[in-house]
Amino acid sequence: MSIGSSLAEARRSAGLTVAELSAHTRIREALIHAIERDDFSQCGGDFYARGHVRNIAKVVGLDPEAMVHEYDELHGGVPLPVRAASVFQADTPIKIRESRSPNWTTAMAVALAIVVVFAVVKTMGGGEETPTADVHPAVPTSSMPGEGPDTPGAPRKPASLAAGKVSGPVVLQIRAKRSSWLDVKDMSGKQLFSGTLEAGKTSVWRTDKGVKVIFSDGGAVSLQLNGKNLGAPGRRGQVVNRSYGVPASTPR
Template identity: 55%
Template structure:
C-alpha cells in the first residue's frame, strides 16, 4: 500500500483544524492558488524545491502538524533533501591577504629611555642617602581553607530525595501500523515523544506521565492500545484524528 501523500495530509489536517484555504494563506502569506496546488501534490508553482520545502513547513505548522517531520516525509517522497552548496562556490581560496610590514625596533628611542632611567636613579641615591637595603612588609599568605576549631563535628544538611513518579500516573500508548502512516505524540508538557511515519507492520510503544496527546494522519491505518486496552472507533481511512489519553483509572472495590 502506498503511504499518504503530503498534499492529502496537509488538506486533511487543515480540514480537521477547521481552517479554510484563505485562512491558511493569511497565516502563512502563501497565495491561495499555490496552497490549492500543493494539496493536489502539484509543486510546479512554488518556484523550485527550496521554496516548496519552505511552503510545506509553513503550512504544516499552521494546520497543526509537526513541521520538521512533514518536510522529512516530503523529502522521502520527492527524491531526498537538496544537496548542500559546496563551500568552494562561496569562498575564494586564492584571495590575497595584505599583512602590514614589520619594522625593526627604534634603538635610538630605547637608548634615550635607558639613559634617562640611569640619571634619575643616580640622583635619587645622591639626594636620598639611603642604603641599598629595601625593607619589605611582612605579608602572610591567606589560607585557602577556613579555620575550623578542633574536635568540631562537621554536619551537612540532608539532601532531599527526588520524588519518583507514581506508576499509576504513567500512560502507555501502543500503536501498530497496518499500512505506513504519519504519527505524532506529545506528553502533558508538550514535549515530543515521536513524530514521523510509522512503517507498515511495525508496532511501537511510548510511556509518559499524566497524559499523552496523539495525532493520527490516517486513523484507519493503525491499531491503537492505551494502557493495555484497544481504542475503538478512531476513524476511517484518511481521517486525521487528535486524541488525548490519561492514566488508567483505579478500579472501584
C-alpha cells in the first residue's frame, strides 16, 4: 500500500473522519485529502510533508518514524537541514554599521536565526488538540485527587492496576485534563460512548465485565478504576487502546 492509502485506512480503522483528524493534527482538511491521495505537492516541500505524515501517523495509530522513513525512501532520502537564511529573510537588506565589535554583531545575528528556526520547527510539530466532535451526556463526579502532569521516570503503578484487572463489577471514571476524543465499548462490543470529553469534565461507566477504551491522547486524561487512581493511560499525544475489567472465563 502507498503512504496515503495506509494513512487513510488507519484513519478509518480508528473511527476518525477527516474533519476530526484535522482537529487533532491542526492540518487543513483539504491537505489531508491530498496526502491520502499521495499528493504531497501542497505541503510546501519535503520538510513540511514529513512533519504532516508524522503527525497523522501518530494520531491514527501507525508508527510515525516508519511512515516518515517510507516517505524518505520514495522521495530521495532524508532532506538536507533547513538553512536559517531560507527561513528568515527580511523584506529589505539589513545594513549593519561598522563598529569596533563586529564579533558581537555576528553572534547576535546567529542567535536570532537559531530562535527563528526553532520557532518554525515547533510550529510544524503541532500543538494541543482542540477536537470538535459532539460530547454525549456523562455522569459528573467529584475531582480526582492526586492528579498532576505525566513525569518521565515516575514510579510504575502495580501490575494489577496498570492492567486494569479487577474483581466484580467495573466502575471506570475518566477525567479530561485537556479536551480528548474517546471511544468506549463494553466487553461484548456494545458502544457506550464515542466523542470528545471536554477539558475539566468527568464521565463514569459501570459494567458487569469491563470496558475497552481507545484514547486519542493518553496524557490528556486521568483514570479511577473502582475508586483506585490509575493516573494517565499513556504519554501526551499517544494513541492508546486499553481494557479494564475481568475477561470472560474460558469453559473447561
